[in-house]
Amino acid sequence: MAIVGIGETTYYKHGQSPDSEFKLALQAILNACGDAGMDPRKIDGFASYGDDRSEATRLAAALGLPRLRSATMQWGGGGGGCCAAVANGAAAIATGQADCVVVFRALAQGQHGRFGQSTAAGTISGERAYLVPYGVISPPQRFAMRAQRYMHEHGVRQEALRAVALASSYHAQANPRAVMYGKPLDADTYDASRWIAEPFHLFDCCMENDGAAAIVMVDAARAAEFSKKPVYLLGAASGSSYRFATHAHNSPAYASANFQTVAEDLYRMAGLTPADVGVVQSYENFTGGVVMALAEHGFFRPEEANDFLTLDNLIAPTGRLPLNTSGGNLAECYMHGFELVLEAVRQVRGVSTSQATRNDVALVIGGPMVAPASDLLLGSEAALGART
Template sequence: MSTLRGSTAVAGIGITPHHKRGTGGPALKLALEAIVAAAEDAGISPADIDGFVSYGSERSEGQKMMPALGTKELRFAALAWSHGGGIPGALNIAASAIATGQAETVVVYRSLSEYDGARLQVDVAQNDTAAQFLVNGLDSPIQMCAINTTRLIEGEGVPAETLKAMAQAGYHHAQQNPAAVGHGVQLTAEKYENSRWISEPYRLFDSSRENDGAAAVILMSAERARDLTEKPAFLLSAPLGTPAGWGPLEGNQNPLWSSGFSSVAKRLWAESGYGPQDVDVAQIYENTTGMGVAAIIDHGFCTLDEAGEFITFDNLIAPDGRLPINTAGGNLAEGFIHGMGLVVEAVRQIRGTSTNQVRGCSLSLMTGGPGDAVVSSALLGTEETL
């Protein structure tokens, strides 16, 4: 077993309100708000944070925040490759720094704002969209994800109903979460089916929302976390990587429908000592519903042939579904902070404080952005799972 298994824990969580795009103010301000909230939740001073880790196109670097946080010493800083696929991998980087003595208190965070950050333009500027897509007019993530999901439905026979089930589950959970942007939106089957096409097979409610906001979690050694007020969420595994032949290869990934998690999922289960049958709740990054469906399959919760029976509305909702997902509403209905809000909700489930709490939750999964050039997943557990 890896020495990282259970050696660190999430001790504090913080998240800002989900602001309408362009109204949240500077991304740096939002990052500070989330980090200070996470420090207060952990019962520590923000000045004690000595490591900063993020992913994707984060531009609120740790050194920029030091004066406002009163940082005593910056000992470690890193950025995980890729877009939303790097979230759980950022937890791995933070845990590695703590386990090797490079830092003691590391914050993993993400902030984004169209007020000043131009998040969408920054993602395009990372220049990892294959030229063959661009010359054929495919320049948005939902268009490229639509190709994978069309293959999933038309080529592999996974029912399109699974997409609707995933969307409805997120909006169902948002009704119990007053902070969710989808709170008050009842997504009936009729409402979903009558919504406009964005890029077939995706309709309006199949796509994640864009908004301004920030979220943060604070990691420290398991020993230190046990002494704090809040219940620790121990990090059992958080592998980052990609299988052979993956990456931005102009849609030549094999299999094309996949979310890219096959090798990462194997490492996740091997390192943690658990399997998909043991997971109590999952926060599935759904930039689009179809890619979330593929992530569920790639993690071994069901096969392609079983997907239609497993990925149903009743199975995906708390508290009694076989795999409750996105229990705060997810990227679709809670709000989109490049998926970082999913980490916060994964911790809430371990603490027992979710607005859609799964009874007796001891293992909480969070998957990163599916279909990304680099992906990652994390499994959090209670003390009893170590």
């Protein structure tokens, strides 16, 4: 499969979009079609995740599509579905259910409320039933416990989390699209910021934003029909390790980002190893999850996190592993992780505002510490040929 177009809207602080969520989705889709140099009426499939409210049938009607052939929604995992949605769209094309699929995510929190915020309800069910009675209500509280356990077990220091936050901020300063463009973060400011839920400071937590982002995907054999350099889907994987979603946080691999089995599947499908990856876009719900996810993808052993995760190692162009080169969820925009897919495409195309030296293969990590989580490996035509 080939990604032949990418598009996005202006990114706003949560609640500040002047447009409805549906309109934002349409804007991103039209921008992606413009990037591909194609008529939007060639679309015949949509894929999304996280219970996106912009329904495929409404989008098809608004865009004037002659017909809609495929509409898929990744189940569960919240932002962990950002890569799985791309895989679902690719599967639709591979099985002949669609010829041109748009994968997208749209959020207008002023219109529909803040994503993930607890709401008043007469009944609490599922995982929250084991947490809310004890005051564990917000996502930072839930995920802080996994990160704290991991840091204790492997001797990971706060500086490793800080390096992730600083790298995202550093790259955002080169990216005019970023919400935090012109608002740099330094180590002293990070250290002085308030605790949200230890070990997470304020700047360890993702932003909340409004906007939309989309990609256009077709069979690789058609890639030459479009105006921009195609980027190829080398591998995709999603899922969970054994009993990861056990209620009451009793999973056997509690101190985990949930990528042990997913990463194995990804590398096996792509025929690649961690050494082949030149740049990473990792979903930062919280920085601790990024630390775990990078280790679980084989870039370092957990005990090596403090030495590997330094600012110099994580910044483009010359770092050992440039990370979140557009600013990521922490500093570009929290488009529920889908902006990471667009940045991976830019890296492979060679047009990022913080271009990595090695950019033939880009890894996207979706949703550390959630279930199911998902991954993508994107690459150039040369990388596709080397793999096959």
